[in-house]
Each structure stands twice: as structure tokens, then as C-alpha cells.
Amino acid sequence: MSRAAWAWPAGLAAAGVAWYGAESLRHRREQGDGYELHPGQPAVGDREFLYAAEALTAAPISHGNEIDLLVNGDAIFPVFLETIRGAQQTVNLLTYVYWKGDIAREVADALCERARAGVEVNVLLDAVGTAKMELQIIADMRSAGVTVARFRPPKPYAMKRLNHRTHRKLLIADGVVGMTGGVGIAEEWTGDAQDPDHWRDTHVRVRGPVVRGLQGAFAENWLEATGDVLVGDGHLPHLEEIDGGGPMQVVRSSAGVGDTNAEALFFLAIACARERLHLTAAYFAPRPAFVQALCDAAARGVDVRVLVPGPHIDKEIVRVAGRAVYEELLDCGVRVFEYQPTMLHAKSLSIDDTWGAVGSVNFDNRSFALNDETTLCVQSQRFAAALDAQFARDLEVSEEIHPGRWADRSAGHRLREAAARLARREL
Numbered sequence: 001m002s003r004a005a006w007a008w009p010a011g012l013a014a015a016g017v018a019w020y021g022a023e024s025l026r027h028r029r030e031q032g033d034g035y036e037l038h039p040g041q042p043a044v045g046d047r048e049f050l051y052a053a054e055a056l057t058a059a060p061i062s063h064g065n066e067i068d069l070l071v072n073g074d075a076i077f078p079v080f081l082e083t084i085r086g087a088q089q090t091v092n093l094l095t096y097v098y099w100k101g102d103i104a105r106e107v108a109d110a111l112c113e114r115a116r117a118g119v120e121v122n123v124l125l126d127a128v129g130t131a132k133m134e135l136q137i138i139a140d141m142r143s144a145g146v147t148v149a150r151f152r153p154p155k156p157y158a159m160k161r162l163n164h165r166t167h168r169k170l171l172i173a174d175g176v177v178g179m180t181g182g183v184g185i186a187e188e189w190t191g192d193a194q195d196p197d198h199w200r201d202t203h204v205r206v207r208g209p210v211v212r213g214l215q216g217a218f219a220e221n222w223l224e225a226t227g228d229v230l231v232g233d234g235h236l237p238h239l240e241e242i243d244g245g246g247p248m249q250v251v252r253s254s255a256g257v258g259d260t261n262a263e264a265l266f267f268l269a270i271a272c273a274r275e276r277l278h279l280t281a282a283y284f285a286p287r288p289a290f291v292q293a294l295c296d297a298a299a300r301g302v303d304v305r306v307l308v309p310g311p312h313i314d315k316e317i318v319r320v321a322g323r324a325v326y327e328e329l330l331d332c333g334v335r336v337f338e339y340q341p342t343m344l345h346a347k348s349l350s351i352d353d354t355w356g357a358v359g360s361v362n363f364d365n366r367s368f369a370l371n372d373e374t375t376l377c378v379q380s381q382r383f384a385a386a387l388d389a390q391f392a393r394d395l396e397v398s399e400e401i402h403p404g405r406w407a408d409r410s411a412g413h414r415l416r417e418a419a420a421r422l423a424r425r426e427l
Contacts, residue, residue, distance in 0.1 A: 041271065041272055042272055043272060043274055043352065043354070044269060044272050044273065044351045044352050044354050044355035044379070045352065045354035045355065045379065045381075049268075049272055049355070049379075050247060050249070050379060052268060053249060053251075053265060053268060053269075053377065054249065056261070056264040056265065056268060057249075057251045057261040057264055057265055058261070059213065059249050059250055059251045059252070059261065060213070060249070061247050061248070061249050062208065062209035062210045062212070062213070062247065062248060062249070063209070063241055063245065063246070063247050064208050064209060064240070064241020064242045064243070064245040064246075065206055065207065065208030065209060065210040065241075065242060065245045065246060065247070065248045065378075066206065066207050066208055066242050066244070066245045066246075067204055067205070067206045067248070067376075067378060067380070067383055068204060068205045068206075069202070069204055069358075069383065069386045069387065069390070070181070070202070070203045070204060070205065071200075071201075071202055071390055072191065072192045072193050072198075072200060072201060073103070073183070073189045073190040073191050073192070073198065073199075073201070074190070074191060074192045075192075076181075076183050076189070076201070076203045077103055077106075077189075077190065079179070079205055080107070080171060080179060080183075080203075081106065081107065081110050083171055083173050083177055083179060083205065084107070084110040084111060084114060084171070084173065085110055085113070085114065086173060086177075087114055087119050087121075087173040087174050088119065088174055089119060089120065089174045089175075089233070089234035090119065090120045090121075090122070090172075090173070090174055090175065090234040090235055091111065091114055091119060091120070091121045091122070091171075091172075091173050092122045092124075092170070092171070092172045092173075092215065092218045092219075092222070092230070092235070093111065093121075093122070093123045093124070093170070093171050094123075094124040094166065094168050094169065094170040094171075094217075094218050094221060094222075095124075095125065095126070095129070095130070095169050095170075095184060095185055096126045096129035096130070096165065096166065096167045096168065096169060096184065096360070097129050097130065097184025097185060097186055098125055098129075098130045098133045098137075098184065098185045098186070099130070099132045099133060099184065099185070099186035099187070099188075100132065100133070100134060100186060100187060101186055101187025101188075101190065102187070102190075103185060103186065103187060103189070103190050104133070104134070104137060104185055104186060104187075105137065107185050108137045108140060108141055111123065111141055111144075111146050112140060112141055112144035112145075112146060113144075115141075115144045115145035115146045116144050116145060120147075120234060121141075121145070121146040121147065122146075122147045122149075122222060122230075123141060123146055123147070123148045123149070124148075124149050124150075124151055124166075124218070124221055124222055124225055125138075125148065125149070125150050125151065126150075126151045126152070126165050126166050126167070127150040127151055127152055127153040127154065128152075128154075128162065128165050129165060129167070129184075130150075147226075149222070149225040149226050150225065151165070151166045151221055151224070151225045152164070152165065152166075152224075152225075163370060164254075164255045164370055164371060164372070165370075165371050165372070166221045166371065166372040167360050167366075167367065167371040167372060167373050168180075168217055168218075168221065168252075168360050168372055168373060168374045169181060169182065169183060169184065169203075169360050169374075170214055170217055170218045170374065172211060172214050172215050172218060172235075174234060174237070175211060175212070175215055175233070175234060175235050175236055175237045175239075176207065176211060176237060176239065177205065177206070177207050177211060178205070178206050178207075178210075178211040178214035178215070179203060179204065179205045179206070179214075180203070180204060180206075180214055180250075180358070180359055180360070180374055180375075180376055181201065181202050181203030181204055181346075181347075181358050181359065181360070182201045182202055182203065182282065182345050182346050182347045182358075182359075182360060183201045183203045183345075184345075188343070189201055189345075193341060193342050194341075194342075195341070195342060196312045196341070196342045196343070197342075198342060199342055199343040199344075199345045200339065200341070200342055200343065200344045200345060200346060200394070201345040201346050202280070202346040202347070202348050202358055202390070203358070204358050204376060206248065206376065207242060208239060208241060208242045208245050208248070209239040209240075209241060210248040210249070210250060210376070211239060212236065212239060213249070213250025213252075213376075214250055214374070214376075215230075215235060215236060216250070216252070217250060217252040217374045218230075219235070220252065220372075221372060246378065246379060246380045246383075247378075247379045247380075248376060248377060248378050248379070249376075249377040250374060250375075250376055250377075251265050251359075251374070251375050251376075251377060252372070252373070252374045253265075253361070253367075253368075253372065253373045253374075253375075254372045254373075255369060255370050255371070255372075260368055260369055262361050262367060262368050262373050262375065263368045263369070265357075265375065265377070266290070266293075266349070266361075266363075266368075267289075267290075267293055269349065269351055269355070269357070270290075270293045270294060270296075270297055270351075271293065271296070271297070272351070273297050273300075273302045273304075273351045273352060274300070274302060274352055275301075275302060275303065275352050275353075276302065276303045276305075276350075276351065276352055276353065276388075277294075277297055277302050277303070277304045277305070277349070277350075277351050277352075278305050278307070278348075278349070278350045278351075278387070278388060278391045279294075279304075279305070279306045279307065279348075279349050279363065280307045280308075280344070280346045280347065280348045280349070280391065280394070281306065281307070281308055281347060281362055281363035281364075282308075282309060282343075282344055282345045282346060282347055282362050283309075283315065283318045283322075283362040283363070283364045283366070283367070284306065284308040284309075284318070284319075284322040284362070284363045284364065285318050285321040285322045285325075285363075285364040285365065286322075286325060286363055286364065287365060287368075290363070291325050291328055291329060294306070294329060294332075294334050295328070295329065295332035295333070295334065298332050298333035298334050299332065299333070303335075304333070304334045304335065305334075305335045305336075305337065305391075305395075306329070306334060306335070306336050306337065307337045307338075307339060307344070307391065307394055307395065307398060308322060308336070308337070308338055308339070308344065309338065309339055309343055309344040309345075310338035310339050310340045310344070310398070310399060311338075311340070312340075312341075312342050312343045312344075313343060313344075314343055318364065322364075326401055326406055327403075327406060330401065330402075330403040330406060331403065335400065336400070336401040337394075337395055337398040337399065337400050337401070338398055338399050338401065339394060339397065339398045340397055340398055340399055341397050344394075347359060347360060347361055347362055347363075347375075348387055348391075350384045350387040350388050350391065351384070352384075353381060353384050353385065353388065354379065354380075354381055354384050355377070355378070355379050355380075355384060356377075356378050356380070356383050356384045356387045357375050357376065357377045357378070358375065358376055358378075358387075359373065359374050359375030359376050360373045360374055360375065361373045361374075361375045
């Protein structure tokens with residue numbers, strides 16, 4: 001082929017590389033390292049920590065909220081269906097994954113029943129995450145009066161936005177009860193993590209003023225997808241504080257220039273850890289600044305433990321990319337565990353027996369910088385204790401990565417890790 005014939009494809013390739021580089025810089029912080037806190041950094045149990053989290057993320061702190069921690073499908077889906085069936089005015093459901101199985105039909109049937117009863121039912125499906133969904137389910141929901149919309153469907157003139165999804169998982173009934181976490185609507189999430197076909201995940205149900213934050217996260221994506229603004233008592237009722245309830249915060253995050261709210265929140269929380277930090281991450285491929293933040297915590301004497309998927313992960317490239325940072329983490333004193341029984345899809349963080357977070361945020365660049373995400377933050381010793389107890393149960397069926405053995409892994413493994421690490425920005 002002549003040199004002239006090669007010119008235009010070479011030009012396109014160069015343009016693509018330049019664009020990718022520009023996008024990388026667009027999301028790069030001015031300083032690549034983590035945050036530096038002034039002397040006297042607050043503990044996560046202090047009100048000053050809440051003020052700092054609120055200031056950095058613009059997510060208001062609300063008081064008088066109660067929460068239920070739900071682990072695995074056998075505990076989650078009965079509450080999920082109960083929440084839908086109990087709605088009297090509105091149901092708002094947003095999910096990244098809605099695939100197949102009996103639970104997919106059961107959720108759809110519950111939504112249809114409420115719509116036929118006169119309840120306003122709105123369902124927002126991420127167009128990429130729900131690509132495997134049965135079209136008949138959507139048709140049945142619409143026939144019953146459910147308003148179904150897709151978030152950022154592929155369009156020739158807007159291909160760039162395909163890389164920016166809504167990864168949020170939200171259910172809000174009557175504006176007074178809300179659910180969020182990591183669970184998708186598919187057969188994989190049913191059961192009790194008893195085998196590789198049934199995944200391990202964590203979800204929560206909340207009541208109190210914090211529900212308005214979950215409603216806001218739904219309304220933001222709904223507005224973009226439909227142009228409709230959700231108002232009225234059915235969506236935004238007056239919410240009284242619950243006696244004995246505690247402070248909570250819904251942090252929502254979207255792609256932008258510089259740090260996202262999710263990044264700011266996680267950097268702050270890690271930097272304020274003093275004794276214990278338990279991180280459960282379904283997809284763990286951190287950039288250097290977060291590796292350094294975890295190592296800095298370990299250097300301060302914090303017992304840092306990271307739990308990630310083992311052999312049953314559904315995206316092997318993410319596991320390989322995450323393993324590329326194991327050696328650095330192990331060398332600085334971070335303990336790493338791989339969950340063995342099935343796919344670990346949970347996303348949670350608990351710190352110092354006092355503060356915890358559960359939501360859709362993974363510990364990777366896709367969650368921190370590319371997707372729309374939501375995480376619920378709770379300052380509560382009871383809730384942190386529940387997260388820690390589940391963390392301990394998960395460690396019992398996990399394999400710890402030991403520094404000496406890991407350092408002896410083969411050159412082939414190292415090569416695969418180095419190659420996967422190059423794609424970390426998109427993972």
C-alpha cells in the first residue's frame with residue numbers, strides 16, 4: 001500500500017491518541033497525590049468530619065434517620081418487593097442492571113400492580129447496563145401504566161457519552177422510604193451467596209430526612225432522561241426526624257473536570273481514619289493517589305484491610321489490574337483478602353467503629369471519575385458494627401494475600417498485571 005493510502009488511517013489513529021490523552025488530562029487532578037489535612041484532622045465520629053464531608057461534596061447532612069443493613073438476595077429482595085408493594089403514591093426505581101430470571105419478572109409484576117392501582121411508577125434503566133433485559137418486561141410495564149425511560153441510549157451523534165453511565169441503584173417509595181446499595185435485578189443476586197451462581201452483595205433501607213437525598217439522585221438522572229421535574233408530596237413530602245435516628249448523608253457523584261464528589265469523600269474518610277479501615281470493593285483498580293492514601297493510613301498505624309473478589313469475578317481484567325497494586329499495598333502494611341465462594345459485588349467502607357458507607361461506588365476510576373454514582377454515609381456505632389461484623393464473616397471465607405508468596409508470583413502474572421494496569425482509567 002502506498003504511503004498516501006496509509007496517511008488517513010494514521011491520521012485518525014493519531015487523532016484518537018490525542019483525544020484520549022486530552023481526556024486523561026481533563027480528569028487529572030492538579031496534584032496527583034491524595035489530600036493533605038491540616039493538623040488536628042477530625043475523627044470520623046466528630047461533627048467536624050461531617051461538616052468537612054458536607055463542604056467537600058455539597059451533600060447535606062440530615063439527622064434523625066434510621067437504617068437497616070441487608071446482606072444478599074434472600075434478605076434484600078423481600079424488603080425490596082415490600083417497599084414497592086407498600087407504596088401509595090409514587091415509586092421511583094433506577095438501576096444499572098436489570099437482566100433476567102424469576103426476580104426480574106417478580107419486580108416487574110410488583111411495579112405493574114402498583115401502577116394499575118393508580119400509583120405513579122417511574123422506572124429508569126441505564127441503556128448499557130440493562131442491554132440484556134427482556135424487552136417483553138418493558139412492554140408489560142408500559143402496558144400497565146409504568147413510565148419507563150432509558151438513560152443515555154446509544155446515538156450516533158453522542159457516542160462519547162456511552163462511556164458515562166448511571167451506575168446508581170435507587171428505590172424510593174412515596175418519598176419516605178428509600179433503598180440503595182450494590183444489588184442489580186437479576187438471578188445472580190438472588191439466594192445467599194451459597195455458590196458461584198449467587199452473588200454476595202450489600203444493600204440498605206433508610207427512613208427519615210435522608211430519603212430526600214436518594215430522591216434527588218433519582219430526580220437528577222430522571223430529568224436528563226425525560227425532561228420531567230418530579231415535584232409534589234408524593235415525591236418530596238415533609239420528612240420528620242425519627243427519634244433515636246442518627247446523622248446520614250447521600251453523596252452523589254458525576255463525571256466532571258477534576259475531583260468528583262466520590263473521590264473527595266473517599267479521600268477524606270481514608271485520611272481521617274485512626275484505628276481501623278475495612279474496605280469491601282467489588283471492582284478494585286485504584287489509581288496511585290488512592291494507593292498512597294491507603295498506605296498513608298497504614299503508616300499512621302491504622303489497621304487497613306481490603307476485601308476484593310477472588311476467582312469468581314465477572315470482569316477478570318479488573319481483578320488483574322487491581323492485583324498490579326497488591327505488592328505496593330502489602331509492602332506498606334495494608335492487608336488484602338480475596339473472597340472465595342462467589343462473585344463479591346458489595347461496595348462498603350467502615351472506619352473506626354463509628355462511620356460507614358454503602359452504595360454503588362467501586363474503588364476504581366470508572367466509579368470515581370466516569371459514572372454517576374450514589375453512596376449513603378452513616379455516622380453510627382451500631383451501623384459500623386453491623387458492617388464490621390459482616391466484614392469479619394466475609395474474611396472467614398476469604399484468602400489473605402501474603403507478601404512473601406505474592407512476591408514470588410511468575411513473570412507471566414506480572415506481565416498481565418502491567419498490561420491491565422494500562423487500561424486502569426477505563427476500568
